[in-house]
Amino acid sequence: MIERRAAPLDRVFQALADPTRRAMLRRLAKREQSIGELAAPFRMTFAAASKHVKVLERARLLRRRIQGRSHFCRLEPASFAAAVGWLRFYERFWTGQLAALDAVLRTEDTDAAISSGKKGENT
Amino acid sequence: MTPGTRPIVRVTHRFNAPAERVFDSWLDPKTAGRWLFATPTGRMVRVEIDARIGGQFIIVERRGAEDIEHRGEYLDIDRPRRLIFTFGVPKYSRDMTRVCVGILPRETGCELTLTHEGVLPEFTDRTNAGWMEILAKLAADLA
Numbered sequence: 001m002i003e004r005r006a007a008p009l010d011r012v013f014q015a016l017a018d019p020t021r022r023a024m025l026r027r028l029a030k031r032e033q034s035i036g037e038l039a040a041p042f043r044m045t046f047a048a049a050s051k052h053v054k055v056l057e058r059a060r061l062l063r064r065r066i067q068g069r070s071h072f073c074r075l076e077p078a079s080f081a082a083a084v085g086w087l088r089f090y091e092r093f094w095t096g097q098l099a100a101l102d103a104v105l106r107t108e109d110t111d112a113a114i115s116s117g118k119k120g121e122n123t
Numbered sequence: 124m125t126p127g128t129r130p131i132v133r134v135t136h137r138f139n140a141p142a143e144r145v146f147d148s149w150l151d152p153k154t155a156g157r158w159l160f161a162t163p164t165g166r167m168v169r170v171e172i173d174a175r176i177g178g179q180f181i182i183v184e185r186r187g188a189e190d191i192e193h194r195g196e197y198l199d200i201d202r203p204r205r206l207i208f209t210f211g212v213p214k215y216s217r218d219m220t221r222v223c224v225g226i227l228p229r230e231t232g233c234e235l236t237l238t239h240e241g242v243l244p245e246f247t248d249r250t251n252a253g254w255m256e257i258l259a260k261l262a263a264d265l266a
Contacts, residue, residue, distance in 0.1 A: 090132040094237050098136035100158040101148055105140045 012083045015059035020044075021052050025061060028075045035071050132239045142226045142233035146203035149224065150174040160184060160193045176200055180208070195219070203228070210239075 015021055024038050039049030053073055056062040060079040065072045138145050148154045156170035160182045168190065169183035175197065182193045192213060198221070199207040206224040211217070221240040226233050 087132055090239055091134060094132065094134045094239060095136075097158065097160075098134065098235065098237065100161065101145070102136065102138060104154065104158045105138065105144065105148065109140075 009083060009086055011059045012061065012079045015055050015061055016083070018052070018055075021056055024052060024056065025075065025080075028062065028073060032065075032072050032074045035073065038073060133236065135234065135236045137229075137232065137234050139232040142203035142228040145233055145235060146206065146224075146226055149206055150200070155182070160191075162186060165191075173197075174200065195222075203233075 016025075020042055023042070027033060027038065027041075035049050035053055036046060038053065039046055042049070053062065053064070053071075056073075057064055060076055063074050063076045065074060149159065150172055152170045152172045155172060156167045161167060161184060165184040165186040167182070168185050169181060171179075171181045173179050176199060178197050180193075180195055180197070184191050184193075193210065194213065195208045195210040197206070197208045199205055203226050205226070208222055209219045210222050211219040223238040223240070225236045225238070227236075
Protein backbone atom coordinates (compact mmCIF):
# COMPACT_ATOMS: atom_id res chain seq x y z
CA MET A 1 0.00 0.00 0.00
CA ILE A 2 2.82 2.40 0.88
CA GLU A 3 4.43 1.60 -2.42
CA ARG A 4 1.21 2.37 -4.26
CA ARG A 5 1.13 5.80 -2.69
CA ALA A 6 4.86 6.41 -3.18
CA ALA A 7 5.18 6.65 -6.96
CA PRO A 8 1.83 6.43 -8.68
CA LEU A 9 2.83 8.75 -11.52
CA ASP A 10 6.01 6.82 -12.26
CA ARG A 11 3.90 3.74 -12.49
CA VAL A 12 1.34 5.41 -14.72
CA PHE A 13 4.00 6.68 -17.11
CA GLN A 14 5.72 3.34 -17.13
CA ALA A 15 2.43 1.67 -18.01
CA LEU A 16 1.73 4.21 -20.74
CA ALA A 17 5.23 3.91 -22.24
CA ASP A 18 4.25 0.75 -24.08
CA PRO A 19 2.36 1.17 -27.40
CA THR A 20 0.43 -2.10 -26.97
CA ARG A 21 -0.88 -0.99 -23.60
CA ARG A 22 -1.86 2.39 -25.01
CA ALA A 23 -3.77 0.65 -27.79
CA MET A 24 -5.49 -1.50 -25.17
CA LEU A 25 -6.57 1.63 -23.29
CA ARG A 26 -7.97 3.12 -26.48
CA ARG A 27 -10.06 0.01 -27.02
CA LEU A 28 -11.22 0.07 -23.43
CA ALA A 29 -12.28 3.69 -23.85
CA LYS A 30 -15.03 2.39 -26.10
CA ARG A 31 -16.32 -0.36 -23.83
CA GLU A 32 -15.50 -3.02 -21.24
CA GLN A 33 -13.61 -6.00 -22.69
CA SER A 34 -12.52 -9.44 -21.59
CA ILE A 35 -8.80 -10.24 -21.59
CA GLY A 36 -9.36 -12.52 -24.57
CA GLU A 37 -11.00 -9.69 -26.49
CA LEU A 38 -8.12 -7.39 -25.59
CA ALA A 39 -5.55 -9.90 -26.81
CA ALA A 40 -7.26 -10.68 -30.12
CA PRO A 41 -6.15 -7.71 -32.32
CA PHE A 42 -2.52 -7.97 -31.19
CA ARG A 43 -1.94 -11.61 -32.10
CA MET A 44 -0.65 -12.27 -28.62
CA THR A 45 -1.24 -15.08 -26.20
CA PHE A 46 -3.70 -14.82 -23.37
CA ALA A 47 -0.75 -14.90 -20.94
CA ALA A 48 0.96 -11.98 -22.66
CA ALA A 49 -2.25 -9.94 -22.66
CA SER A 50 -2.77 -10.81 -19.03
CA LYS A 51 0.69 -9.43 -18.22
CA HIS A 52 -0.14 -6.11 -19.88
CA VAL A 53 -3.43 -5.98 -18.02
CA LYS A 54 -1.57 -6.49 -14.75
CA VAL A 55 0.74 -3.53 -15.47
CA LEU A 56 -2.26 -1.34 -16.29
CA GLU A 57 -4.02 -2.55 -13.19
CA ARG A 58 -1.03 -1.73 -10.96
CA ALA A 59 -0.96 1.76 -12.45
CA ARG A 60 -4.65 1.95 -11.59
CA LEU A 61 -5.52 2.73 -15.20
CA LEU A 62 -7.75 -0.30 -15.38
CA ARG A 63 -10.14 -2.16 -13.13
CA ARG A 64 -10.82 -5.86 -13.40
CA ARG A 65 -14.18 -7.50 -12.83
CA ILE A 66 -14.28 -11.26 -12.42
CA GLN A 67 -17.40 -13.04 -13.59
CA GLY A 68 -17.22 -16.81 -13.39
CA ARG A 69 -14.07 -17.74 -15.27
CA SER A 70 -13.92 -14.55 -17.30
CA HIS A 71 -12.03 -11.41 -16.38
CA PHE A 72 -13.52 -8.18 -17.71
CA CYS A 73 -11.47 -4.98 -17.88
CA ARG A 74 -12.79 -1.51 -17.55
CA LEU A 75 -11.04 1.85 -17.80
CA GLU A 76 -10.24 3.69 -14.59
CA PRO A 77 -9.52 7.23 -15.75
CA ALA A 78 -8.45 8.86 -12.44
CA SER A 79 -4.73 7.96 -12.67
CA PHE A 80 -4.71 9.01 -16.26
CA ALA A 81 -6.15 12.39 -15.39
CA ALA A 82 -3.44 12.84 -12.74
CA ALA A 83 -0.72 12.15 -15.32
CA VAL A 84 -2.21 14.64 -17.78
CA GLY A 85 -2.54 17.22 -15.01
CA TRP A 86 1.08 16.80 -13.99
CA LEU A 87 2.34 17.31 -17.54
CA ARG A 88 0.00 20.26 -18.10
CA PHE A 89 1.49 21.93 -15.03
CA TYR A 90 4.97 21.88 -16.55
CA GLU A 91 3.69 22.80 -19.97
CA ARG A 92 1.97 25.88 -18.53
CA PHE A 93 5.02 26.68 -16.39
CA TRP A 94 7.39 26.81 -19.35
CA THR A 95 4.89 28.55 -21.64
CA GLY A 96 4.64 31.24 -18.95
CA GLN A 97 8.43 31.44 -18.64
CA LEU A 98 8.95 31.95 -22.37
CA ALA A 99 6.19 34.58 -22.47
CA ALA A 100 7.97 36.37 -19.60
CA LEU A 101 11.27 36.30 -21.49
CA ASP A 102 9.51 37.67 -24.57
CA ALA A 103 8.08 40.51 -22.47
CA VAL A 104 11.52 41.35 -21.05
CA LEU A 105 13.04 41.54 -24.55
CA ARG A 106 10.18 43.73 -25.82
CA THR A 107 10.55 46.07 -22.86
CA GLU A 108 14.27 46.40 -23.61
CA ASP A 109 13.40 47.25 -27.24
CA THR A 110 10.88 49.87 -26.17
CA ASP A 111 13.35 51.42 -23.71
CA ALA A 112 16.03 51.49 -26.40
CA ALA A 113 13.63 53.11 -28.88
CA ILE A 114 12.65 55.76 -26.33
CA SER A 115 16.25 56.62 -25.44
CA SER A 116 17.28 56.81 -29.10
CA GLY A 117 14.18 58.96 -29.73
CA LYS A 118 15.36 61.33 -27.04
CA LYS A 119 18.64 61.75 -28.90
CA GLY A 120 16.64 63.40 -31.66
CA GLU A 121 15.80 60.39 -33.83
CA ASN A 122 12.12 59.87 -34.51
CA THR A 123 10.36 56.51 -35.16
CA MET B 124 13.75 -0.16 -13.57
CA THR B 125 12.72 0.56 -17.13
CA PRO B 126 14.63 3.42 -18.71
CA GLY B 127 12.90 6.29 -20.44
CA THR B 128 9.44 5.81 -19.06
CA ARG B 129 9.19 9.17 -17.38
CA PRO B 130 7.65 11.97 -19.34
CA ILE B 131 8.92 14.76 -21.52
CA VAL B 132 7.28 18.15 -21.88
CA ARG B 133 7.94 20.27 -24.94
CA VAL B 134 6.95 23.86 -25.67
CA THR B 135 7.81 26.19 -28.55
CA HIS B 136 7.87 29.97 -28.74
CA ARG B 137 8.57 32.34 -31.63
CA PHE B 138 10.63 35.44 -30.80
CA ASN B 139 11.12 38.64 -32.79
CA ALA B 140 14.55 39.07 -31.20
CA PRO B 141 17.57 37.42 -32.85
CA ALA B 142 18.76 33.99 -31.69
CA GLU B 143 21.90 35.35 -29.98
CA ARG B 144 19.93 37.78 -27.86
CA VAL B 145 17.39 35.15 -26.80
CA PHE B 146 20.21 32.72 -26.01
CA ASP B 147 22.09 35.29 -23.90
CA SER B 148 18.94 36.01 -21.89
CA TRP B 149 19.35 32.60 -20.27
CA LEU B 150 22.93 33.15 -19.16
CA ASP B 151 23.29 36.85 -18.45
CA PRO B 152 22.41 37.18 -14.74
CA LYS B 153 20.95 40.66 -15.16
CA THR B 154 18.50 39.61 -17.86
CA ALA B 155 17.83 36.12 -16.52
CA GLY B 156 17.01 37.57 -13.10
CA ARG B 157 14.11 39.46 -14.65
CA TRP B 158 12.24 36.40 -15.88
CA LEU B 159 13.86 32.99 -15.29
CA PHE B 160 12.03 31.22 -12.44
CA ALA B 161 10.48 34.58 -11.61
CA THR B 162 6.86 34.85 -10.53
CA PRO B 163 4.75 38.05 -10.74
CA THR B 164 4.58 38.54 -6.96
CA GLY B 165 8.01 37.19 -6.03
CA ARG B 166 11.24 39.12 -5.55
CA MET B 167 14.53 37.88 -6.97
CA VAL B 168 17.11 37.74 -4.21
CA ARG B 169 19.98 35.81 -5.72
CA VAL B 170 21.05 35.12 -9.31
CA GLU B 171 24.36 33.36 -9.74
CA ILE B 172 25.23 31.97 -13.13
CA ASP B 173 28.54 30.31 -13.93
CA ALA B 174 28.02 30.14 -17.68
CA ARG B 175 30.37 27.38 -18.72
CA ILE B 176 29.97 23.66 -19.23
CA GLY B 177 30.04 22.10 -15.77
CA GLY B 178 29.25 25.49 -14.21
CA GLN B 179 26.37 25.87 -11.77
CA PHE B 180 23.49 28.28 -11.43
CA ILE B 181 21.55 29.29 -8.35
CA ILE B 182 18.45 31.42 -8.71
CA VAL B 183 16.56 32.27 -5.52
CA GLU B 184 13.24 34.02 -5.46
CA ARG B 185 11.50 35.21 -2.31
CA ARG B 186 7.81 34.33 -2.39
CA GLY B 187 6.12 35.71 0.67
CA ALA B 188 8.22 34.59 3.61
CA GLU B 189 9.68 31.71 1.65
CA ASP B 190 12.89 31.52 -0.38
CA ILE B 191 12.68 29.16 -3.33
CA GLU B 192 16.03 28.02 -4.63
CA HIS B 193 16.38 26.75 -8.20
CA ARG B 194 19.68 25.18 -9.04
CA GLY B 195 21.38 23.19 -11.73
CA GLU B 196 24.43 22.64 -13.87
CA TYR B 197 25.17 23.50 -17.48
CA LEU B 198 25.75 20.37 -19.54
CA ASP B 199 26.09 22.01 -22.94
CA ILE B 200 26.47 25.62 -24.05
CA ASP B 201 26.50 26.11 -27.81
CA ARG B 202 25.65 29.73 -28.58
CA PRO B 203 23.16 30.53 -30.00
CA ARG B 204 21.65 27.19 -30.91
CA ARG B 205 21.70 24.97 -27.88
CA LEU B 206 21.71 25.17 -24.10
CA ILE B 207 21.31 22.11 -21.90
CA PHE B 208 21.18 22.20 -18.12
CA THR B 209 20.02 20.13 -15.20
CA PHE B 210 17.39 21.71 -13.02
CA GLY B 211 15.99 21.01 -9.61
CA VAL B 212 14.27 22.67 -6.69
CA PRO B 213 15.93 20.98 -3.69
CA LYS B 214 13.20 22.15 -1.35
CA TYR B 215 10.55 20.21 -3.24
CA SER B 216 12.38 17.24 -4.66
CA ARG B 217 15.80 15.62 -4.78
CA ASP B 218 15.21 14.83 -8.43
CA MET B 219 17.32 16.65 -10.98
CA THR B 220 15.52 17.02 -14.27
CA ARG B 221 17.00 18.08 -17.57
CA VAL B 222 16.12 21.08 -19.71
CA CYS B 223 17.19 21.41 -23.33
CA VAL B 224 16.77 24.77 -25.06
CA GLY B 225 17.06 24.67 -28.84
CA ILE B 226 17.07 27.94 -30.78
CA LEU B 227 16.66 28.13 -34.55
CA PRO B 228 17.45 31.46 -36.23
CA ARG B 229 14.66 32.56 -38.58
CA GLU B 230 14.57 35.25 -41.26
CA THR B 231 13.31 37.57 -38.57
CA GLY B 232 13.87 36.55 -34.98
CA CYS B 233 14.10 32.93 -33.94
CA GLU B 234 12.16 29.91 -32.78
CA LEU B 235 12.85 28.38 -29.40
CA THR B 236 11.92 24.82 -28.49
CA LEU B 237 12.26 23.82 -24.88
CA THR B 238 12.26 20.20 -23.82
CA HIS B 239 11.97 19.37 -20.16
CA GLU B 240 12.84 15.80 -19.38
CA GLY B 241 11.45 14.74 -16.04
CA VAL B 242 14.11 12.10 -15.82
CA LEU B 243 17.57 11.65 -14.49
CA PRO B 244 20.02 12.13 -17.35
CA GLU B 245 21.06 8.48 -17.39
CA PHE B 246 17.45 7.44 -17.92
CA THR B 247 16.96 9.61 -20.94
CA ASP B 248 15.53 7.84 -23.91
CA ARG B 249 14.70 9.88 -26.98
CA THR B 250 12.25 7.32 -28.30
CA ASN B 251 9.79 8.31 -25.63
CA ALA B 252 9.56 11.94 -26.69
CA GLY B 253 6.22 13.57 -27.24
CA TRP B 254 4.40 12.56 -24.09
CA MET B 255 1.96 15.41 -24.47
CA GLU B 256 0.90 14.16 -27.89
CA ILE B 257 0.52 10.61 -26.66
CA LEU B 258 -1.55 11.68 -23.69
CA ALA B 259 -3.58 14.18 -25.69
CA LYS B 260 -4.50 11.45 -28.16
CA LEU B 261 -5.46 9.08 -25.39
CA ALA B 262 -7.37 11.80 -23.58
CA ALA B 263 -9.37 12.49 -26.72
CA ASP B 264 -10.34 8.83 -26.88
CA LEU B 265 -11.26 8.77 -23.22
CA ALA B 266 -13.35 11.93 -23.33
